[in-house]
Amino acid sequence: MSDLRIAVSGAAGRMGRRVIAQVLGQEGMTLAAAVDGPNSEFLDQDAGTVAGVGEAGIPITSEYGDGIDAIIDFSTPPGLEQAANFSIERAVPLVAATTGLTELQIALIDEAAKKTAVVFAPNMSLAVNLCMKLASDAAAALKDAPGGADVEVVERHHRYKEDAPSGTALHFGKLVAEQMGQSNHVHGRDGRPGARPHDEIGYHALRLGDTVGEHNVTFGLLGETIELTVRSHTRDSYAIGAVAAAKFVAGRSPGHYTMNDVLGL
Ligand SMILES: NC(=O)C1=CN([C@@H]2O[C@H](COP(=O)(O)OP(=O)(O)OC[C@H]3O[C@@H](n4cnc5c(N)ncnc54)[C@H](O)[C@@H]3O)[C@@H](O)[C@H]2O)C=CC1
Numbered sequence: 001m002s003d004l005r006i007a008v009s010g011a012a013g014r015m016g017r018r019v020i021a022q023v024l025g026q027e028g029m030t031l032a033a034a035v036d037g038p039n040s041e042f043l044d045q046d047a048g049t050v051a052g053v054g055e056a057g058i059p060i061t062s063e064y065g066d067g068i069d070a071i072i073d074f075s076t077p078p079g080l081e082q083a084a085n086f087s088i089e090r091a092v093p094l095v096a097a098t099t100g101l102t103e104l105q106i107a108l109i110d111e112a113a114k115k116t117a118v119v120f121a122p123n124m125s126l127a128v129n130l131c132m133k134l135a136s137d138a139a140a141a142l143k144d145a146p147g148g149a150d151v152e153v154v155e156r157h158h159r160y161k162e163d164a165p166s167g168t169a170l171h172f173g174k175l176v177a178e179q180m181g182q183s184n185h186v187h188g189r190d191g192r193p194g195a196r197p198h199d200e201i202g203y204h205a206l207r208l209g210d211t212v213g214e215h216n217v218t219f220g221l222l223g224e225t226i227e228l229t230v231r232s233h234t235r236d237s238y239a240i241g242a243v244a245a246a247k248f249v250a251g252r253s254p255g256h257y258t259m260n261d262v263l264g265l
């Protein structure tokens with residue numbers, strides 16, 4: 001069987017470099033393209049060298065080429081648009097990992113899923129996706145807890161992160177709200193907001209040094225508290241999940257697939 005040819009979007013970024021390292025290190029997988037922004041200082045440089053894993057023979061470019069079996073995108077909202085448009089034009093399977101997208105950009109991913117197989121997830125890590133399931137289960141069990149359960153989501157990331165709260169924090173909140181029905185999503189608190197209504201999920205975004213990524217979901221009951229915490233120590237936890245997702249979507253029927261599908265959760 002021939003190698004799976006992967007294009008990495010956001011190739012010179014923190015995540016792109018780790019994805020390239022994974023792709024180059026895996027049997028049965030080839031780096032077919034390394035795409036970064038049109039103004040990237042890394043254009044024309046070797047993708048493997050930029051990733052710190054030795055020469056790959058693939059230059060970083062601003063355009064996709066031919067012969068791509070799947071795209072893994074960890075870039076920026078415009079980078080995701082470019083990747084999704086290419087995926088739509090060529091029916092190339094897409095792993096969409098960029099967060100902080102607009103409704104229009106999400107609609108573009110939906111369009112791609114009509115043409116090809118797509119995994120669109122704010123977090124590709126095994127531990128985080130398992131924690132999402134646990135949070136959903138906890139929310140279902142606590143839905144009718146006596147006195148009610150207050151849910152707060154706290155996330156910590158590195159100082160360079162551009163969107164807040166994280167896509168993962170928002171997804172935790174969505175999963176909880178699907179079970180418990182909260183319709184009010186509050187971002188931080190200030191002044192005198194008054195007593196906390198039950199119909200609310202609070203989100204709090206911390207930006208600290210080089211923190212890779214941490215999420216905490218707290219269920220506050222009357223008399224006791226439950227906390228779920230997941231910490232990513234290395235970006236490889238996301239890169240490994242993304243590469244597994246690329247293997248999963250390649251050659252699969254069009255449609256949206258989840259990380260639960262990929263990871264068998
Ligand atoms: N779903 C997941 O598991 C994870 C998602 N992310 C998300 O991935 C995204 C990237 O994160 P980082 O690597 O930390 O950011 P970064 O800022 O280090 O890298 C982004 C890269 O995208 C490049 N870029 C800009 N325009 C582009 C274009 N048109 N086409 C291709 N590339 C382009 C930039 O030049 C840069 O090299 C963020 O949205 C982040 O939230 C990050 C980690 C895990």
Ligand SMILES: O=C(O)C1=N[C@H](C(=O)O)C[C@H](O)C1
Nearest residue numbers: 099122123161166167168213
């Ligand atoms: O920007 C990051 O670093 C991360 N972004 C994702 C998000 O916004 O949820 C996933 C992970 O937490 C790291």
